[in-house]
Amino acid sequence: MARTSKATYTIEFPLSIPxxxxxxxxKKFKIARxxxxxxxxxxxxRHKAVKMDKQYRAWLRESxxxxxxxxxxxxxxxxxxxxxxxxxxxxxxxRKFKEHIGSFxxxxxxxxxxxxxxxxxxxxxxxxxxxxxxxxxSVENKSNTTGxxxxxxxxxxxxxxxxKNPKPKSWICMPIAPKANDAYAHLALMDRTKYVRLxxxxxRGKVRYFVQLIQEGYPPTKHNRKIADDETKRVGLDIGPxxxxxxxxxAVELRELAxxxxxxxxxxKRIQRKMDRSKRTTHPHHFDENGRIKKGRLTWNYSNRxxxxxxxRKELYRKIRVKRxxxxxxxxxxxxxxxxxIRVETMRFQSLQKRSKKxxxxxxxxxxxxxxxxxxxxxxxxxxxxxxxxxxxxGYQGRVVKKIDTYAAKASQFNHITGxxxxxxxxxxxxxxxxxxxxxxLYSAFLIxxxxxxxxxxxxxxxxxxxxxxxxxxxxxxARLKQSAGKTLRWFVA
Numbered sequence: 001m002a003r004t005s006k007a008t009y010t011i012e013f014p015l016s017i018p019x020x021x022x023x024x025x026x027k028k029f030k031i032a033r034x035x036x037x038x039x040x041x042x043x044x045x046r047h048k049a050v051k052m053d054k055q056y057r058a059w060l061r062e063s064x065x066x067x068x069x070x071x072x073x074x075x076x077x078x079x080x081x082x083x084x085x086x087x088x089x090x091x092x093x094x095r096k097f098k099e100h101i102g103s104f105x106x107x108x109x110x111x112x113x114x115x116x117x118x119x120x121x122x123x124x125x126x127x128x129x130x131x132x133x134x135x136x137x138s139v140e141n142k143s144n145t146t147g148x149x150x151x152x153x154x155x156x157x158x159x160x161x162x163x164k165n166p167k168p169k170s171w172i173c174m175p176i177a178p179k180a181n182d183a184y185a186h187l188a189l190m191d192r193t194k195y196v197r198l199x200x201x202x203x204r205g206k207v208r209y210f211v212q213l214i215q216e217g218y219p220p221t222k223h224n225r226k227i228a229d230d231e232t233k234r235v236g237l238d239i240g241p242x243x244x245x246x247x248x249x250x251a252v253e254l255r256e257l258a259x260x261x262x263x264x265x266x267x268x269k270r271i272q273r274k275m276d277r278s279k280r281t282t283h284p285h286h287f288d289e290n291g292r293i294k295k296g297r298l299t300w301n302y303s304n305r306x307x308x309x310x311x312x313r314k315e316l317y318r319k320i321r322v323k324r325x326x327x328x329x330x331x332x333x334x335x336x337x338x339x340x341x342i343r344v345e346t347m348r349f350q351s352l353q354k355r356s357k358k359x360x361x362x363x364x365x366x367x368x369x370x371x372x373x374x375x376x377x378x379x380x381x382x383x384x385x386x387x388x389x390x391x392x393x394x395g396y397q398g399r400v401v402k403k404i405d406t407y408a409a410k411a412s413q414f415n416h417i418t419g420x421x422x423x424x425x426x427x428x429x430x431x432x433x434x435x436x437x438x439x440x441x442l443y444s445a446f447l448i449x450x451x452x453x454x455x456x457x458x459x460x461x462x463x464x465x466x467x468x469x470x471x472x473x474x475x476x477x478x479a480r481l482k483q484s485a486g487k488t489l490r491w492f493v494a
Contacts, residue, residue: 007396009219011188013176015155015209024172025209028157029200031097032139033131035106038093039086039113040130046081047117053079081121086110099159099170101139102147108140140197140212150176150193155211157198176211187220188213203318205311218396226337231397233339236449238411238441239387241352241377242488244331247445248338249466252473254442254481255331256488257381261324263316271313278306324382332389342390343448343455345411346403349384404448408456411447412440416463429492436471439478439493446470 017025050056056075062068076082080089087107094106119125131137141148148157158170178185197212238245239257246253279302280287286298302310335342352374360369378384391401404411413421417434424431424440431438450462481493 007218008194008214008216009188009396010212010214011185011219012210012212013178013185015174015211016177017172017174017209021172021174022207022209024158024170025198025200028100028170028172029137029139030133031100032105032109033133033135033137035090035093035097035101036109036113036137037130039090039110040116040128042089043081043086043114043117044128046079046085047121049079050076050081050121083111083114086114099168102141104142104147105139108142136199136201138197138199141195144193144195148196148198150196150211150213153189155196155198174211184220184222188215191215191217201318202311202314204315225333231340231399234341234343234449235335235339236445236447236451237335237342237344238444238448239344239347239383240441241349241374241383242381243441243492244383244386245439245441245445246335246338247442247449247470249469250338252442252446252470252477254439254477254489254492256486257331257383257386258324258327259486259488261320261327262380263320268313268316271309271316275306275309275313278303278309282306320380324380325385328382328386328389331386332393335390336393340394340397340399341402342394342399343402343404343451344387345406345409345444345448347383347406349378353378402455404451404455409447409451409458411444411451411458414447414458416447416450416458416460416467419460429494436474438471438474441492442474442477446474 053075056072059068059071059075077085080086087110090106090110091103094101094103116125116128120128139148144150148155150156153176155172155174155176157172157174159165159168161168161171176189178189192215194214194216197214199210199212201208201210233249236247238247243254243256246255279300280291282303283298283300286294286300288294354373355371356373357371359371361367362369387401394400410421413423415422415431415433429440431440431443433443446466447458447463450459450466451457452459478493481489484490
């Protein structure tokens with residue numbers, strides 16, 4: 001499949017700059033935060049005006065049609081509730097700070113603010129949040145010609161020195177210095193830079209600055225990267241809240257997603273209890289006699305102890321997030337080394353986060369069953385992130401992850417030998433297929449691997465041809481899992 005010319009990838013570098021440049025950068029980030037908040041506030045006003053319009057509400061009650069969509073879009077444009085409408089608004093805001101932030105950077109901030117309110121407008125979000133001075137923030141450009149840009153090994157931002165003004169107060173020149181033995185970084189810098197993004201993060205209690213270069217083309221291939229010998233080889237994935245089953249021509253595996261990346265629950269609860277005690281001590285009048293927060297608008301002034309605890313909690317989340325992403329990147333590379341025809345069931349992980357609506361009792365002791373489902377497991381293992389990473393890596397080959405029709409294929413219920421569908425309880429981890437006892441998740445991955453090209457049913461003939469190979473690799477994997485040190489994986493084969 002031919003590659004497109006619009007492919008891009010991102011490479012990140014830490015910035016090591018003197019204190020005086022940090023002060024200038026902080027001023028620019030402060031202005032960017034003000035611009036973003038101004039755009040967010042204006043977008044919220046326009047969103048509320050559209051929602052209050054009687055004609056708009058009347059058209060929303062009509063059945064879906066092209067005329068309805070056109071009328072709704074026309075009303076939104078009449079109130080200026082659009083991305084370009086917010087670009088027009090940000091011109092007057094940016095003009096006051098034109099020495100510190102360019103028009104393209106301001107437009108990107110306006111776009112980001114509009115996208116946040118747009119999710120609220122269409123019911124995909126419950127609320128939007130303004131940026132406080134404590135929040136991490138990023139600024140990016142739309143091109144690499146003016147304003148924030150990369151040139152000759154340096155990140156440039158602000159008005160350049162001239163004869164009339166040899167030392168402009170807004171000028172910053174920050175060099176990028178990749179390591180000498182980092183061949184990947186040096187090769188990436190040879191590609192054309194489309195635009196630059198600056199980021200501010202809190203790392204171990206200290207403010208750190210990073211730059212991301214969005215490069216044109218495809219990322220360089222690392223020397224130790226395993227590549228599939230045949231890109232057309234199929235790989236079936238059965239992904240769950242905490243594990244992923246993989247079935248391919250060469251390997252059948254059951255892996256835990258992001259092992260060791262679960263949040264330390266005891267430590268987190270300990271920090272949160274300390275934060276709650278500190279908040280109640282410094283704001284005794286904000287709570288009623290039952291210990292609940294009073295209704296109405298309240299002013300909170302947190303103590304230094306509270307801020308240190310909040311910073312400690314934030315650092316815990318940051319470490320787990322970085323470790324989880326690194327684990328997913330490695331797993332995605334291992335999967336792509338087996339083949340590039342990746343097939344997976346269509347899943348809505350958001351539905352698994354919701355609490356159960358039915359109230360049930362335990363048959364053994366008669367107690368109420370907990371209504372919680374997989375929210376904590378999804379937060380720790382992030383299965384949707386893994387699929388996003390695989391899809392991004394496949395995009396460099398001009399491919400996409402193939403999502404089969406879950407309700408039509410019913411891979412978890414199908415038996416390719418008998419051709420029958422049998423519903424199973426979630427606690428049933430084994431299937432009796434012919435003469436063999438097969439682990440449920442691995443068998444589902446095998447069936448997903450051998451779906452037809454329409455992605456709505458299992459190809460029984462293909463399953464029969466690959467069955468002996470799968471059984472051999474399956475038994476080998478089960479023997480490995482039974483000797484595994486991880487409790488999670490041993491539970492799936494118990």
